[in-house]
Amino acid sequence: MSAYLVTLVILVSVAALVGLALNLQWGLAGLVNFGVSGFVALGAYGVAITAPHIGWLPAMIFSALLCAAISMALALLSIRLEENYLAIVTIGFGEIVRILLLNEGWLTGGALGIADIPRPFAAITPPGGGDGVILAFAIALVALVFVLLELLVRSPFGRVLRAVRDDATVASALGKPVLALRVRAFAVGGAVMGLAGALHAFYLTYIDPSQFTPIITAYAFMAVIAGGRGSNLGLLLGAGSIMALLEATRFLKDLVPSIDGAQLSALRLGMIGIGIVLLLILRPQGLVAEPRRRATEFFPNAKGEG
Amino acid sequence: MAQLFLNGLVTGLLLALPALALTLVFGILKFANFAVGALLTFGAYAGFVANVQFGWPLPLAAAFAALCVALASIIADALVFERLRERGSITLLVASMGVSLVVENICRFFFGNAARSFDVTLARPIRWQGVRINHEQIVTASVVIVALILVHLLLTASPLGRAMRAVADNPSLAAVRGVERRTVARIAWALTGALLGIAGVLAGLDRAIDPLMGWNYQIPIFAAAILGGLGSPLGAVAGALMIGLAEEMSALILPTNYRQVVSFCVILLLLLFRTNGLFGAKAVRK
Amino acid sequence: MIENRETDALRVQGLRAGYGRGGDIVCGIDFAQRAESIIAVIGPNGSGKSSFIKTIAGLLPARAGSISVTGSDVTALSPARRVFAGLAYVPQEANVFRSLTIRENLKLATEFLRGRPGIGREQEERVLSLFPEIAARPRTLAGNLSGGQRQMLAFACALLANPEVLLLDEPSAGLSPKIVSQTMEAITRVRESGVTILLVEQNVSAALKIADEVVVLVAGRLSLRAPAKDVKPHDLASLFFGKAA
Ligand SMILES: Nc1ncnc2c1ncn2[C@@H]1O[C@H](COP(=O)(O)OP(=O)(O)OP(=O)(O)O)[C@@H](O)[C@H]1O
Numbered sequence: 063m064s065a066y067l068v069t070l071v072i073l074v075s076v077a078a079l080v081g082l083a084l085n086l087q088w089g090l091a092g093l094v095n096f097g098v099s100g101f102v103a104l105g106a107y108g109v110a111i112t113a114p115h116i117g118w119l120p121a122m123i124f125s126a127l128l129c130a131a132i133s134m135a136l137a138l139l140s141i142r143l144e145e146n147y148l149a150i151v152t153i154g155f156g157e158i159v160r161i162l163l164l165n166e167g168w169l170t171g172g173a174l175g176i177a178d179i180p181r182p183f184a185a186i187t188p189p190g191g192g193d194g195v196i197l198a199f200a201i202a203l204v205a206l207v208f209v210l211l212e213l214l215v216r217s218p219f220g221r222v223l224r225a226v227r228d229d230a231t232v233a234s235a236l237g238k239p240v241l242a243l244r245v246r247a248f249a250v251g252g253a254v255m256g257l258a259g260a261l262h263a264f265y266l267t268y269i270d271p272s273q274f275t276p277i278i279t280a281y282a283f284m285a286v287i288a289g290g291r292g293s294n295l296g297l298l299l300g301a302g303s304i305m306a307l308l309e310a311t312r313f314l315k316d317l318v319p320s321i322d323g324a325q326l327s328a329l330r331l332g333m334i335g336i337g338i339v340l341l342l343i344l345r346p347q348g349l350v351a352e353p354r355r356r357a358t359e360f361f362p363n364a365k366g367e368g
Numbered sequence: 369m370a371q372l373f374l375n376g377l378v379t380g381l382l383l384a385l386p387a388l389a390l391t392l393v394f395g396i397l398k399f400a401n402f403a404v405g406a407l408l409t410f411g412a413y414a415g416f417v418a419n420v421q422f423g424w425p426l427p428l429a430a431a432f433a434a435l436c437v438a439l440a441s442i443i444a445d446a447l448v449f450e451r452l453r454e455r456g457s458i459t460l461l462v463a464s465m466g467v468s469l470v471v472e473n474i475c476r477f478f479f480g481n482a483a484r485s486f487d488v489t490l491a492r493p494i495r496w497q498g499v500r501i502n503h504e505q506i507v508t509a510s511v512v513i514v515a516l517i518l519v520h521l522l523l524t525a526s527p528l529g530r531a532m533r534a535v536a537d538n539p540s541l542a543a544v545r546g547v548e549r550r551t552v553a554r555i556a557w558a559l560t561g562a563l564l565g566i567a568g569v570l571a572g573l574d575r576a577i578d579p580l581m582g583w584n585y586q587i588p589i590f591a592a593a594i595l596g597g598l599g600s601p602l603g604a605v606a607g608a609l610m611i612g613l614a615e616e617m618s619a620l621i622l623p624t625n626y627r628q629v630v631s632f633c634v635i636l637l638l639l640l641f642r643t644n645g646l647f648g649a650k651a652v653r654k
Numbered sequence: 655m656i657e658n659r660e661t662d663a664l665r666v667q668g669l670r671a672g673y674g675r676g677g678d679i680v681c682g683i684d685f686a687q688r689a690e691s692i693i694a695v696i697g698p699n700g701s702g703k704s705s706f707i708k709t710i711a712g713l714l715p716a717r718a719g720s721i722s723v724t725g726s727d728v729t730a731l732s733p734a735r736r737v738f739a740g741l742a743y744v745p746q747e748a749n750v751f752r753s754l755t756i757r758e759n760l761k762l763a764t765e766f767l768r769g770r771p772g773i774g775r776e777q778e779e780r781v782l783s784l785f786p787e788i789a790a791r792p793r794t795l796a797g798n799l800s801g802g803q804r805q806m807l808a809f810a811c812a813l814l815a816n817p818e819v820l821l822l823d824e825p826s827a828g829l830s831p832k833i834v835s836q837t838m839e840a841i842t843r844v845r846e847s848g849v850t851i852l853l854v855e856q857n858v859s860a861a862l863k864i865a866d867e868v869v870v871l872v873a874g875r876l877s878l879r880a881p882a883k884d885v886k887p888h889d890l891a892s893l894f895f896g897k898a899a
């Protein structure tokens with residue numbers, strides 16, 4: 063039982079990190095990222111490949127920076143265009159990462175993946191106590207990221223982003239500096255996704271491409287929509303409740319024995335899809351509404367209507 | 369070389385229908401419909417049901433698939449996209465992702481993850497000047513070409529086509545000329561659904577049918593539509609042909625697993641150098 | 655005005671409208687217009703003239719109030735249905751389908767109005783004779799026309815629907831003085847054929863020449879209504895600036 067609980071907490075932690083990242087990119091900066099699974103995979107493979115050589119902390123930093131750099135490049139390519147283009151580029155990126163992971167066997171182990179990834183603090187962990195350490199590590203990581211992102215959101219940087227997202231006129235009036243801000247937000251989000259991937263790899267100590275399907279992306283969107291775009295606290299609630307609900311569907315199998323594994327996963331995924339659509343239609347503000355602020359609060363010089 | 373060229377043309381023709389579907393919806397509703405891949409999969413399964421379970425001949429099965437996907441698209445519009453229309457393209461994008469998940473998993477729920485195929489007898493390929501031509505390739509090429517001609521006539525020479533182009537050009541002006549955007553949007557969804565249904569059956573002839581088959585086409589479809597300038601129907605067809613050729617020709621230098629990478633690189637290069645698509649339609653800048 | 659409500663071609667009561675979640679831009683307008691009259695709406699930039707007229711056409715949803723055309727209430731109708739009820743509208747910008755040819759633009763003007771009385775060959779000939787320049791180049795893309803030519807094409811398209819009430823948003827914008835006077839002449843001729851015209855115009859002196867009455871719109875409210883002959887352009891300046899800023 064306790065092992066199951068640990069699994070659950072780690073799963074929720076990874077989902078929360080991914081959700082927090084997407085919340086920054088999409089919820090706050092208004093940039094759609096459909097390639098979430100690609101960034102998470104990149105983060106995971108980044109630590110899996112480098113950690114044995116350079117240690118876990120540098121490996122995590124490497125992963126985060128790698129993801130940040132790639133996010134930044136993708137955002138720069140398409141940010142001047144309509145939203146649709148960034149969405150297309152990122153979804154393409156997610157697929158490409160999957161293909162590369164499968165086919166560049168010399169680096170990634172192909173379909174077999176990479177095993178024996180060293181965990182953080184492995185040297186000082188008492189034998190048998192591994193789960194406790196990784197649990198504490200996961201919680202600490204989420205807490206750290208949460209606090210940093212909250213600070214970011216409350217800083218002038220975050221407030222400008224929010225204002226810009228809510229008010230297209232201000233955005234176009236401010237022009238270039240705003241684009242730079244949004245690209246930066248997208249990069250930070252990418253880095254956090256990389257960290258989420260790293261945590262995933264550390265926990266499982268074994269990764270392969272099948273763990274990084276676009277489903278991760280769907281979960282993340284669901285979490286952000288459920289939590290209310292822009293609200294980090296709402297996001298944690300959203301990510302937590304979604305994972306709990308999903309786990310609960312495991313027990314569906316006991317209730318309806320005729321259902322097979324593929325059907326069960328189809329049901330879960332279909333429900334995520336329905337959830338995304340329903341929440342978009344019924345509760346656009348999310349389950350936890352974000353306090354609305356007006357652009358004019360932050361730009362006393364810009365003239366607002368009314 | 370000639371063989372690759374031929375294969376590329378047929379691959380491109382196969383991509384042309386979904387790329388056209390994507391671009392038509394984009395023109396009228398201004399969002400990239402990420403459910404194209406899943407709807408194509410749905411079409412393949414609908415064709416499979418008609419062909420294998422009902423025992424219908426393939427042409428009839430394709431018509432059935434077209435009808436089913438058209439209906440599914442109309443339902444998706446009525447339940448989802450219509451309600452979100454005023455909320456901007458990001459919301460619509462994300463919603464189309466949700467719809468995609470639902471459609472894909474309806475297929476998975478009823479048919480499982482196993483690969484399936486149509487009940488067709490394999491005829492021997494024709495050899496002509498050293499080039500091997502499959503029957504499926506001939507079928508695909510002729511079906512697509514007929515479909516494209518019909519769509520072209522519809523768009524350029526019928527009141528409905530004019531209305532669709534008018535709504536794509538300027539929706540509020542179309543409204544004050546008596547054109548109901550809702551109706552036009554519905555019809556456009558039905559049309560794109562039919563195209564995706566047929567494309568699904570053709571794709572099922574080409575490869576195995578499984579719940580994720582649409583994903584194999586998603587990136588090339590987007591690449592084709594962007595190459596042609598999102599929103600331009602003729603451009604989408606030309607773009608599809610070029611992507612098809614590029615993918616097959618890349619087999620000369622790259623392993624075949626990397627075909628999608630080619631499409632992705634085309635997208636990146638286009639965004640880097642020519643955001644209007646090769647055929648001049650405007651990519652909408654902010 | 656109130657007593658002869660049957661003969662009012664256009665009636666607007668308590669009309670409020672605005673964009674998105676923003677405040678009201680049209681702030682409670684009551685207005686009635688006699689059939690076959692020309693009324694000019696003038697006011698400073700951004701005072702809500704275009705928004706007012708868009709609300710009547712149905713492009714901007716009314717938040718409160720009602721609109722009726724020749725006695726029948728159109729408030730709940732979509733913009734397309736309002737055309738059937740006899741309302742035509744020429745927008746200030748983007749007034750033609752740029753990617754369609756002139757002929758296609760003209761066709762579209764009536765194609766989806768089947769069953770509306772008074773449209774057809776005869777109306778088409780009558781309208782096109784007003785704009786020979788347009789009729790002569792059916793295959794040109796509307797996007798390649800000059801601003802003035804586009805304005806005429808838009809005007810022609812609106813007339814093809816044989817409207818009861820015609821809403822014009824700045825028909826003279828960007829036109830040379832000669833074309834302005836031609837346009838204004840065309841407007842009076844259209845009125846003589848029995849159409850009621852509501853005209854937003856920045857070119858006050860041109861508007862005053864053809865209008866029966868003038869209403870002044872400032873900050874979303876009607877601040878004055880007077881017969882055109884009693885209004886001197888310089889009186890308006892004080893009205894504009896007295897209340898606008
Ligand atoms: N699409 C829109 N979205 C949000 N606000 C708008 C929109 N169009 C106009 N507004 C606002 O409504 C107000 C009135 O604009 P409107 O276009 O009605 O003015 P107008 O009187 O026609 O001005 P002009 O003489 O310049 O044409 C302005 O403050 C403008 O900012």
Ligand SMILES: [Mg+2]
Nearest residue numbers: 703704705746
């Ligand atoms: Mg105006």
